Amino acid sequence: xxxxxxxxxxxxxxxxxxxxxxxxxxxxxxxxxxxxxxxxxxxxxxxxxxxxxxxxxxxxxxxxxxxxxxxxxxxxxxxxxxxxxxxxxxxxxxxxxxxxxxxxxxxxxxxxxxxxxxxxxxxxxxxxxxxxxxxxxxxxxxxxxxxxxxxxxxxxxxxxxxxxxxxxxxxxxxxxxxxxxxxxxxxxxxxxxxxxxxxxxxxxxxxxxxxxxxxxxxxxxxxxxxxxxxxxxxxxxxxxxxxxxxxxxxxxxxxxxxxxxxxxxxxxxxxxxxxxxx
Amino acid sequence: xxxxxxxxxxxxxxxxxxxxxxxxxxxxxxxxxxxxxxxxxxxxxxxxxxxxxxxxxxxxxxxxxxxxxxxxxxxxxxxxxxxxxxxxxxxxxxxxxxxxxxxxxxxxxxxxxxxxxxxxxxxxxxxxxxxxxxxxxxxxxxxxxxxxxxxxxxxxxxxxxxxxxxxxxxxxxxxxxxxxxxxxxxxxxxxxxxxxxxxxxxxxxxxxxxxxxxxxxxxxxxxxxxxxxxxxxxxxxxxxxxxxxxxxxxxxxxxxxxxxxxxxxxxxxxxxxxxxxxxxxxxxxxxxxxxxxxxxxxxxxxxxxxxxxxxxxxxxx
Numbered sequence: 001x002x003x004x005x006x007x008x009x010x011x012x013x014x015x016x017x018x019x020x021x022x023x024x025x026x027x028x029x030x031x032x033x034x035x036x037x038x039x040x041x042x043x044x045x046x047x048x049x050x051x052x053x054x055x056x057x058x059x060x061x062x063x064x065x066x067x068x069x070x071x072x073x074x075x076x077x078x079x080x081x082x083x084x085x086x087x088x089x090x091x092x093x094x095x096x097x098x099x100x101x102x103x104x105x106x107x108x109x110x111x112x113x114x115x116x117x118x119x120x121x122x123x124x125x126x127x128x129x130x131x132x133x134x135x136x137x138x139x140x141x142x143x144x145x146x147x148x149x150x151x152x153x154x155x156x157x158x159x160x161x162x163x164x165x166x167x168x169x170x171x172x173x174x175x176x177x178x179x180x181x182x183x184x185x186x187x188x189x190x191x192x193x194x195x196x197x198x199x200x201x202x203x204x205x206x207x208x209x210x211x212x213x214x215x216x217x218x219x220x221x222x223x224x225x226x227x228x229x230x231x232x233x234x235x236x237x238x239x240x241x242x243x244x245x246x247x248x249x250x251x252x253x254x255x256x257x258x259x260x261x262x263x264x265x266x267x268x269x270x271x272x273x274x275x276x277x278x
Numbered sequence: 279x280x281x282x283x284x285x286x287x288x289x290x291x292x293x294x295x296x297x298x299x300x301x302x303x304x305x306x307x308x309x310x311x312x313x314x315x316x317x318x319x320x321x322x323x324x325x326x327x328x329x330x331x332x333x334x335x336x337x338x339x340x341x342x343x344x345x346x347x348x349x350x351x352x353x354x355x356x357x358x359x360x361x362x363x364x365x366x367x368x369x370x371x372x373x374x375x376x377x378x379x380x381x382x383x384x385x386x387x388x389x390x391x392x393x394x395x396x397x398x399x400x401x402x403x404x405x406x407x408x409x410x411x412x413x414x415x416x417x418x419x420x421x422x423x424x425x426x427x428x429x430x431x432x433x434x435x436x437x438x439x440x441x442x443x444x445x446x447x448x449x450x451x452x453x454x455x456x457x458x459x460x461x462x463x464x465x466x467x468x469x470x471x472x473x474x475x476x477x478x479x480x481x482x483x484x485x486x487x488x489x490x491x492x493x494x495x496x497x498x499x500x501x502x503x504x505x506x507x508x509x510x511x512x513x514x515x516x517x518x519x520x521x522x523x524x525x526x527x528x529x530x531x532x533x534x535x536x537x538x539x540x541x542x543x544x545x546x547x548x549x550x551x552x553x554x555x556x557x558x559x560x561x562x563x564x565x566x567x568x569x570x571x572x573x574x575x576x577x578x579x580x581x582x583x584x585x586x587x588x589x590x591x592x593x594x595x
Contacts, residue, residue, distance in 0.1 A: 028384065035382055036382075038378075039367065039374075042370060042374060046369045117382075119331060119359045120382050
């Protein structure tokens, strides 16, 4: 198309230097983070295939694990295994669901959108917080799919709705803390593919080396030591207790401790990586 | 004299590569500074430092009086940046891209919408306003990117090779935008690989090569140094090259250079050279397939200033 940029319709108000404003206040930062979260949500809605990891993948995992392993593991009862497995798969799903966040951040860097944000007078933390806020919706979808499809397959809570809500809240809270790991990797890695590779390396030992899929008492001692130290075990055990019964308090407290720890380590790391990324 | 952009002794190394080996840049308020250099000269690195995206290893820079290292947020409130690669969000529409920037610059939703509409209209993108930027052509993306950098009405605008890869008509249109910005009071720093572009737009030109400033002058002064325009002649019969050389020697005092494909060129001053050359060629009965008067290419500028050809292919951008 032919263009003429010299149209005389330019507003005369244009391009006078703007007055210098007061820099960061909390309210302003929150508003900016919401604007950027909206951006991420628009992007997600435009490319719904970005939601496969929190929609179809949980369904396929539930089907595969219950019907492939269920008979062998659950002492013959697929239903018993489903009751055990669902909180475990939810824990793994939350860890896996975080990968997209790091990949998207890495793609923003590659495409130069990241430079645009960094050259704006907004707080350094805002683009990161905005991305995490938008990711909350994905984790919410993940929980709904797991519980909804699990119900269809026969999963039933043995506790009460309040405990179930608490389990979901714990899952979402953990997700919002764990995803900073992915964000940090996304800021450090050289390509979106590398983000996925690094996160898989991290998530497979964390999710399989835990109580997510089978009880840990048949594992060798060294592996049991690992599962006890593993935050996914604590998260999964806490959710299991809240959904189908069992010990709760200690696991919830240790999970909360992990959440604080993850934030304390990976938020500063991500911010530093964001500032330094050239 | 007030400088909107002032940089002294900027040094930046990436591993073993020295991208900037100590460069000084200065642009007066309301002027256009052209930074001319080949790929890998350090133009983009310099712009990224001035726009607070990169920290220099040594040296200092002030933008509108604010220190880029100590007051980066104040610098960011003053500048607009358009990179070499269009940095719009491809999954957002034109309007959504600009409204988002407006909101991040603390405009109200209504003001951000209005500003977005103004800019889309200015950049002839109104028809594509509600289309996802992914569907835009390269030129449209460039324009949207430039529009995005102007949402906050920045006093100082950095344009990193704004016309690289654009066809000539779109290049002219982009030049009009730059002129418009200056008319409205902005200071512009423009990087380019084309002397023609720097000549058309800049009040002053800084020529950089391998991270160093090798010349700084007004376009007129620079052209005086490199010999103003060049006259290039290509005789139809290559056997007449020697005769053409004699004619060019007579027309200009500068040395005649042999170009590619049987051409000869010489730096000329004044308007008479062309007419004199035509007359002499006619008198000697030499027919030509090419006879042109043009500004020296970047390569020729470098040759004149440094005595050697720029080896732009050897260096990465």
